[in-house]
Amino acid sequence: MAEPIHITRSISIDPAEIEESFIRASGPGGQNVNKVSSAVQLRFDLRNSPNVPEPMKRRVAALAGSRITKDGIILITSNAHRDQPLNRTEALARLVALLRAGAHVPKPRLATRPTLASKKRRLEGKSVRSAVKRMRGRPSGEE
Template sequence: MRVTGGLLIPESELSERFSRSSGPGGQGVNTTESRVELSFDVARSPVVPEDLRDRLLARLGHRLTDGVLTIAASEHRAQRRNRQAARRRLADVLREAAAPPPRKRRPTKPSRGARERRLAEKKRRSEIKRTRSDGIDRE
Protein backbone atom coordinates (compact mmCIF):
# COMPACT_ATOMS: atom_id res chain seq x y z
CA MET A 1 0.00 0.00 0.00
CA ARG A 2 1.58 3.28 -1.12
CA VAL A 3 1.29 6.10 1.39
CA THR A 4 3.69 8.71 0.02
CA GLY A 5 6.31 8.75 -2.71
CA GLY A 6 8.91 7.39 -0.28
CA LEU A 7 6.78 5.19 1.95
CA LEU A 8 5.37 1.90 0.71
CA ILE A 9 3.83 -0.40 3.32
CA PRO A 10 3.80 -4.11 2.40
CA GLU A 11 0.65 -6.12 3.14
CA SER A 12 2.64 -8.25 5.61
CA GLU A 13 3.04 -5.17 7.87
CA LEU A 14 -0.74 -4.78 8.24
CA SER A 15 -2.90 -6.88 10.52
CA GLU A 16 -6.67 -7.17 10.24
CA ARG A 17 -9.33 -8.18 12.73
CA PHE A 18 -12.92 -8.78 11.82
CA SER A 19 -15.93 -8.51 14.08
CA ARG A 20 -19.66 -8.09 13.88
CA SER A 21 -20.70 -4.63 12.95
CA SER A 22 -23.58 -2.53 14.16
CA GLY A 23 -25.60 -0.49 11.71
CA PRO A 24 -27.11 -1.46 8.35
CA GLY A 25 -27.37 -5.07 7.28
CA GLY A 26 -30.81 -6.29 8.26
CA GLN A 27 -30.89 -9.87 9.54
CA GLY A 28 -27.35 -10.45 8.30
CA VAL A 29 -25.90 -7.91 10.72
CA ASN A 30 -25.88 -10.53 13.48
CA THR A 31 -24.15 -13.22 11.44
CA THR A 32 -21.54 -11.56 9.23
CA GLU A 33 -18.28 -10.17 10.49
CA SER A 34 -18.07 -7.12 8.26
CA ARG A 35 -16.39 -4.65 10.66
CA VAL A 36 -12.66 -4.32 9.99
CA GLU A 37 -9.91 -3.15 12.35
CA LEU A 38 -6.70 -2.49 10.44
CA SER A 39 -3.52 -2.10 12.52
CA PHE A 40 -0.06 -0.88 11.58
CA ASP A 41 2.89 -0.83 14.01
CA VAL A 42 4.41 2.58 13.35
CA ALA A 43 7.01 2.38 16.12
CA ARG A 44 8.57 -0.95 15.13
CA SER A 45 8.03 -1.11 11.37
CA PRO A 46 11.28 -1.63 9.42
CA VAL A 47 9.88 0.11 6.29
CA VAL A 48 9.45 3.52 7.98
CA PRO A 49 12.63 5.66 7.80
CA GLU A 50 13.91 6.85 11.20
CA ASP A 51 13.32 10.59 10.60
CA LEU A 52 9.81 9.93 9.30
CA ARG A 53 9.08 7.60 12.24
CA ASP A 54 9.86 10.38 14.70
CA ARG A 55 7.48 12.75 12.91
CA LEU A 56 4.72 10.11 12.72
CA LEU A 57 5.06 9.20 16.41
CA ALA A 58 4.95 12.87 17.42
CA ARG A 59 1.92 13.73 15.28
CA LEU A 60 -0.04 10.52 15.87
CA GLY A 61 0.80 10.13 19.56
CA HIS A 62 -2.82 10.59 20.65
CA ARG A 63 -4.02 7.89 18.21
CA LEU A 64 -1.37 5.27 18.97
CA THR A 65 -1.55 2.43 21.46
CA ASP A 66 1.95 1.12 22.23
CA GLY A 67 3.11 2.52 18.88
CA VAL A 68 0.33 0.81 16.91
CA LEU A 69 -2.13 2.79 14.79
CA THR A 70 -5.54 1.12 14.48
CA ILE A 71 -8.24 2.16 12.03
CA ALA A 72 -11.79 0.75 12.23
CA ALA A 73 -14.25 0.68 9.35
CA SER A 74 -17.83 -0.49 9.60
CA GLU A 75 -19.80 1.88 7.40
CA HIS A 76 -20.42 -0.64 4.62
CA ARG A 77 -22.39 -3.88 4.68
CA ALA A 78 -19.70 -5.85 2.87
CA GLN A 79 -16.44 -6.83 4.52
CA ARG A 80 -14.52 -6.23 1.29
CA ARG A 81 -15.68 -2.61 1.08
CA ASN A 82 -14.86 -2.03 4.76
CA ARG A 83 -11.35 -3.43 4.14
CA GLN A 84 -10.89 -0.97 1.27
CA ALA A 85 -12.23 1.91 3.36
CA ALA A 86 -9.89 1.06 6.27
CA ARG A 87 -6.85 0.91 3.97
CA ARG A 88 -7.78 4.20 2.34
CA ARG A 89 -8.28 5.84 5.74
CA LEU A 90 -4.99 4.45 7.08
CA ALA A 91 -3.12 5.81 4.05
CA ASP A 92 -4.80 9.22 4.48
CA VAL A 93 -3.91 9.43 8.20
CA LEU A 94 -0.29 8.42 7.56
CA ARG A 95 0.02 10.77 4.57
CA GLU A 96 -1.25 13.72 6.59
CA ALA A 97 1.05 12.93 9.54
CA ALA A 98 4.07 12.40 7.27
CA ALA A 99 3.68 15.73 5.47
CA PRO A 100 6.61 18.06 6.11
CA PRO A 101 5.87 20.96 8.44
CA PRO A 102 4.89 24.22 6.72
CA ARG A 103 7.62 26.79 6.14
CA LYS A 104 8.03 29.31 8.88
CA ARG A 105 6.38 32.66 8.16
CA ARG A 106 8.79 35.45 7.39
CA PRO A 107 7.80 38.42 9.53
CA THR A 108 6.87 41.54 7.56
CA LYS A 109 6.05 45.11 8.51
CA PRO A 110 2.92 47.00 7.45
CA SER A 111 3.43 49.19 4.39
CA ARG A 112 3.42 52.97 4.66
CA GLY A 113 0.00 53.14 2.97
CA ALA A 114 -1.45 50.59 5.40
CA ARG A 115 -0.15 52.57 8.37
CA GLU A 116 -1.62 55.79 6.97
CA ARG A 117 -5.03 54.13 6.32
CA ARG A 118 -5.05 52.76 9.86
CA LEU A 119 -4.30 56.17 11.38
CA ALA A 120 -6.89 57.88 9.16
CA GLU A 121 -9.54 55.38 10.29
CA LYS A 122 -8.56 55.92 13.94
CA LYS A 123 -8.96 59.69 13.49
CA ARG A 124 -12.35 59.23 11.83
CA ARG A 125 -13.60 56.98 14.65
CA SER A 126 -12.19 59.38 17.22
CA GLU A 127 -14.08 62.26 15.62
CA ILE A 128 -17.35 60.26 15.64
CA LYS A 129 -16.94 59.46 19.33
CA ARG A 130 -15.92 63.04 20.20
CA THR A 131 -19.08 64.47 18.59
CA ARG A 132 -21.20 62.03 20.62
CA SER A 133 -19.83 63.29 23.91
CA ASP A 134 -20.39 66.97 22.95
CA GLY A 135 -24.10 66.47 23.27
CA ILE A 136 -24.51 68.28 19.95
CA ASP A 137 -26.66 66.58 17.37
CA ARG A 138 -24.90 67.20 14.00
CA GLU A 139 -27.01 65.43 11.45
Protein backbone atom coordinates in the same frame (compact mmCIF):
# COMPACT_ATOMS: atom_id res chain seq x y z
CA MET B 1 3.91 -13.14 -1.09
CA ALA B 2 1.84 -9.97 -1.26
CA GLU B 3 3.08 -6.86 -3.01
CA PRO B 4 4.38 -4.00 -0.85
CA ILE B 5 2.05 -1.04 -0.34
CA HIS B 6 3.66 2.06 -1.85
CA ILE B 7 3.38 5.24 0.20
CA THR B 8 5.86 7.39 -1.74
CA ARG B 9 8.45 6.59 -4.39
CA SER B 10 11.01 5.64 -1.77
CA ILE B 11 8.79 4.40 1.08
CA SER B 12 6.66 1.28 0.99
CA ILE B 13 5.32 -0.94 3.76
CA ASP B 14 5.01 -4.69 3.87
CA PRO B 15 1.40 -5.97 4.06
CA ALA B 16 2.56 -8.38 6.78
CA GLU B 17 2.98 -5.33 9.08
CA ILE B 18 -0.78 -4.69 8.89
CA GLU B 19 -3.01 -6.77 11.13
CA GLU B 20 -6.73 -6.99 10.34
CA SER B 21 -9.49 -8.17 12.63
CA PHE B 22 -13.17 -8.33 11.79
CA ILE B 23 -15.84 -7.19 14.23
CA ARG B 24 -19.60 -6.82 14.15
CA ALA B 25 -20.70 -3.42 12.95
CA SER B 26 -23.29 -1.36 14.77
CA GLY B 27 -26.17 0.49 13.17
CA PRO B 28 -28.82 -0.49 10.64
CA GLY B 29 -28.66 -3.73 8.70
CA GLY B 30 -31.45 -5.87 10.10
CA GLN B 31 -30.59 -9.45 11.02
CA ASN B 32 -27.41 -9.23 8.94
CA VAL B 33 -25.81 -6.92 11.50
CA ASN B 34 -26.22 -9.54 14.25
CA LYS B 35 -24.69 -12.40 12.24
CA VAL B 36 -21.91 -11.06 10.05
CA SER B 37 -18.63 -9.47 11.13
CA SER B 38 -18.35 -6.94 8.34
CA ALA B 39 -16.54 -4.11 10.14
CA VAL B 40 -12.74 -4.05 9.91
CA GLN B 41 -10.28 -3.02 12.59
CA LEU B 42 -6.87 -2.40 11.06
CA ARG B 43 -3.71 -2.22 13.22
CA PHE B 44 -0.34 -0.89 12.06
CA ASP B 45 2.64 -0.79 14.42
CA LEU B 46 4.13 2.56 13.50
CA ARG B 47 6.75 2.68 16.25
CA ASN B 48 8.35 -0.66 15.28
CA SER B 49 7.96 -0.40 11.50
CA PRO B 50 11.40 -0.74 9.85
CA ASN B 51 10.20 0.82 6.58
CA VAL B 52 9.09 4.21 7.95
CA PRO B 53 11.82 6.78 8.69
CA GLU B 54 11.94 8.32 12.18
CA PRO B 55 10.97 11.93 11.21
CA MET B 56 7.97 10.58 9.30
CA LYS B 57 6.94 8.49 12.32
CA ARG B 58 6.75 11.66 14.44
CA ARG B 59 4.67 13.51 11.83
CA VAL B 60 2.29 10.56 11.34
CA ALA B 61 1.88 10.16 15.12
CA ALA B 62 0.94 13.83 15.40
CA LEU B 63 -1.54 13.53 12.51
CA ALA B 64 -3.08 10.31 13.84
CA GLY B 65 -4.23 11.97 17.06
CA SER B 66 -6.61 9.67 18.95
CA ARG B 67 -6.19 6.86 16.39
CA ILE B 68 -2.74 5.98 17.78
CA THR B 69 -2.23 4.11 21.04
CA LYS B 70 0.44 4.72 23.68
CA ASP B 71 2.37 1.78 22.23
CA GLY B 72 2.58 3.46 18.81
CA ILE B 73 -0.03 1.29 17.08
CA ILE B 74 -2.36 3.03 14.61
CA LEU B 75 -5.90 1.69 14.94
CA ILE B 76 -8.34 2.36 12.08
CA THR B 77 -11.91 1.05 12.18
CA SER B 78 -14.13 1.00 9.11
CA ASN B 79 -17.80 0.04 9.22
CA ALA B 80 -19.33 2.35 6.62
CA HIS B 81 -20.26 -0.47 4.24
CA ARG B 82 -22.27 -3.67 4.73
CA ASP B 83 -19.67 -5.57 2.73
CA GLN B 84 -16.45 -6.77 4.42
CA PRO B 85 -14.16 -6.35 1.36
CA LEU B 86 -15.33 -2.74 0.91
CA ASN B 87 -14.58 -2.00 4.57
CA ARG B 88 -11.12 -3.59 4.20
CA THR B 89 -10.38 -1.46 1.15
CA GLU B 90 -11.58 1.72 2.87
CA ALA B 91 -9.56 1.07 6.05
CA LEU B 92 -6.41 0.41 4.03
CA ALA B 93 -6.99 3.53 1.93
CA ARG B 94 -7.36 5.61 5.12
CA LEU B 95 -4.08 4.20 6.49
CA VAL B 96 -2.24 4.92 3.24
CA ALA B 97 -3.69 8.47 3.16
CA LEU B 98 -2.51 9.06 6.73
CA LEU B 99 0.98 7.79 5.94
CA ARG B 100 1.16 9.88 2.75
CA ALA B 101 0.15 12.98 4.67
CA GLY B 102 2.91 12.26 7.18
CA ALA B 103 5.45 11.72 4.42
CA HIS B 104 5.01 15.32 3.29
CA VAL B 105 7.63 17.53 4.95
CA PRO B 106 6.04 20.89 5.81
CA LYS B 107 7.79 23.99 4.54
CA PRO B 108 9.18 26.02 7.46
CA ARG B 109 7.41 29.32 8.02
CA LEU B 110 9.55 32.40 7.52
CA ALA B 111 8.80 35.25 9.89
CA THR B 112 7.93 38.45 8.05
CA ARG B 113 7.25 41.98 9.21
CA PRO B 114 3.97 43.74 8.45
CA THR B 115 4.16 46.37 5.73
CA LEU B 116 3.65 50.07 6.48
CA ALA B 117 0.40 50.07 4.47
CA SER B 118 -1.00 47.15 6.49
CA LYS B 119 -0.11 48.93 9.74
CA LYS B 120 -1.93 52.07 8.55
CA ARG B 121 -5.00 50.04 7.49
CA ARG B 122 -5.10 48.38 10.89
CA LEU B 123 -4.88 51.69 12.76
CA GLU B 124 -7.55 53.28 10.52
CA GLY B 125 -9.87 50.36 11.19
CA LYS B 126 -9.31 50.76 14.91
CA SER B 127 -10.10 54.47 14.82
CA VAL B 128 -13.27 53.88 12.76
CA ARG B 129 -14.41 51.26 15.24
CA SER B 130 -13.60 53.61 18.12
CA ALA B 131 -15.71 56.37 16.56
CA VAL B 132 -18.66 53.98 16.11
CA LYS B 133 -18.49 52.96 19.76
CA ARG B 134 -18.16 56.58 20.91
CA MET B 135 -21.35 57.48 19.03
CA ARG B 136 -23.25 54.75 20.90
CA GLY B 137 -22.74 56.49 24.25
CA ARG B 138 -25.17 58.88 25.99
CA PRO B 139 -25.64 62.20 24.22
CA SER B 140 -23.69 65.00 25.82
CA GLY B 141 -25.58 67.94 27.42
CA GLU B 142 -24.23 70.52 24.94
CA GLU B 143 -27.45 70.79 22.91
